[in-house]
Amino acid sequence: MRKAFVIALLLATAGCGSQPRQERSEDLRTMDAAEPPPAASADSSARAPAAPGIAPTAAPGVAFNYRYAFRLAGERIAGMQEQHAAACEKLGIARCRITGMRYRLVGNRDIEAMLAFKLDPAIARAFGKQGIDAVTQAEGMLVDAEITGEDAGARIAAATRSEGQLADDLKRVEEQLARAGLRSAERAELQIQAQQLREQIRATHSEKQTQQESLATTPMVFNYGTGDLVPGFDGRPRVKQALQNALDNLAGGVIWIFVALITLLPWLALLALGIWAWRRWGRRASPAPAAVTPAEA
Numbered sequence: 001m002r003k004a005f006v007i008a009l010l011l012a013t014a015g016c017g018s019q020p021r022q023e024r025s026e027d028l029r030t031m032d033a034a035e036p037p038p039a040a041s042a043d044s045s046a047r048a049p050a051a052p053g054i055a056p057t058a059a060p061g062v063a064f065n066y067r068y069a070f071r072l073a074g075e076r077i078a079g080m081q082e083q084h085a086a087a088c089e090k091l092g093i094a095r096c097r098i099t100g101m102r103y104r105l106v107g108n109r110d111i112e113a114m115l116a117f118k119l120d121p122a123i124a125r126a127f128g129k130q131g132i133d134a135v136t137q138a139e140g141m142l143v144d145a146e147i148t149g150e151d152a153g154a155r156i157a158a159a160t161r162s163e164g165q166l167a168d169d170l171k172r173v174e175e176q177l178a179r180a181g182l183r184s185a186e187r188a189e190l191q192i193q194a195q196q197l198r199e200q201i202r203a204t205h206s207e208k209q210t211q212q213e214s215l216a217t218t219p220m221v222f223n224y225g226t227g228d229l230v231p232g233f234d235g236r237p238r239v240k241q242a243l244q245n246a247l248d249n250l251a252g253g254v255i256w257i258f259v260a261l262i263t264l265l266p267w268l269a270l271l272a273l274g275i276w277a278w279r280r281w282g283r284r285a286s287p288a289p290a291a292v293t294p295a296e297a
Contacts, residue, residue, distance in 0.1 A: 032105055052235035061153020064121070066128050069223040072140025074111045077224045078103065080138055081115050084222055088117055095120040096127070099219075113224040124218040131222060144223075152211040161210040163201055170197040 072080065081103065088096040090114055100116035132142050173194045177187065 003134060005262045034202070061151060061215070063152040064124065064218055065148045065213070065217065066124060066220040067130065067144075067148075067223070068128060068142060068221070069144035069225065070132075070135045071142050071143045071225050071227050072138055074226040075107060076138050076140070077111050077113050080135060080140070081113055081222075082226065083134055084115055085131065087127070087134075088119075091123070091127075096190075097121060100221075106202045109226070111224070111226045115222045115224075117220045118217045119220055121215070121218045124220060128220060143225075150214065152214050155211045156208050159204050159211070163204045163208070165202045166197055166204065170194060170201065173197065250280075267275070277297070 005028075033077070071082070080100070085098055088098055097118045098115065099118050100114065102114040104112045106112055124203075135142065173190055176182075177190050177194065182190075
């Protein structure tokens with residue numbers, strides 16, 4: 001009886017302990033439900049791969065230039081341009097300005113568009129990411145991304161050093177000009193040197209201002225285009241695109257031949273008429289053969 005009681009007590013304890021563990025497992029599954037299910041990760045392999053999540057870190061003295069290219073349905077391009085423009089206007093002209101726009105119909109259905117911005121460097125990366133997210137939500141995709149940087153800080157430092165050296169040279173030339181008893185030829189030569197140094201100082205200062213402006217604003221360009229939303233999906237769009245290209249080439253060749261025939265048809269008709277007239281005139285102009293009598297035979 002004592003052994004039976006101990007065994008029953010152990011089983012009851014094990015049952016009570018298993019219930020919290022089961023509840024904790026269910027809690028973990030509930031928390032994981034907020035994350036994408038495994039099926040979504042399996043579907044992601046069927047879609048085109050996303051762009052790498054790499055962005056340049058903020059570096060003092062480096063001026064960045066952002067360029068993105070999107071592909072989406074033609075009827076959504078104008079709306080996407082307006083959405084991106086509205087996002088820029090919402091930031092205010094101190095942080096974002098629209099510097100260019102293009103919308104062009106190519107052929108009968110293809111569309112090419114562009115939107116250019118000047119952004120506060122501190123928000124450029126976030127603005128580009130939000131623009132990509134907006135296109136993705138509109139069932140479009142990012143097909144090209146390029147971020148280039150220029151070491152404007154090094155150029156500013158070099159221009160500052162050059163400007164200081166030129167200023168020292170100009171000061172030395174002006175001191176020589178201030179001396180008394182200079183010959184006219186020597187004075188004229190020093191004045192030419194002083195003028196050249198002033199021009200070099202102005203050019204160096206202008207270059208330094210340009211580099212400083214490039215650090216104050218970051219250019220960003222959004223390019224939009226139509227086409228296959230997911231190129232290379234399951235391998236079929238590539239075959240479809242090759243087939244479409246072949247059909248387009250065939251149609252272009254037929255059209256070219258038709259245009260050539262239409263262009264040459266009047267000349268061919270005129271040539272045929274000339275040949276017919278020449279043959280007819282030649283038959284009339286040639287003498288008829290003389291008749292042979294029986295006596296002559």
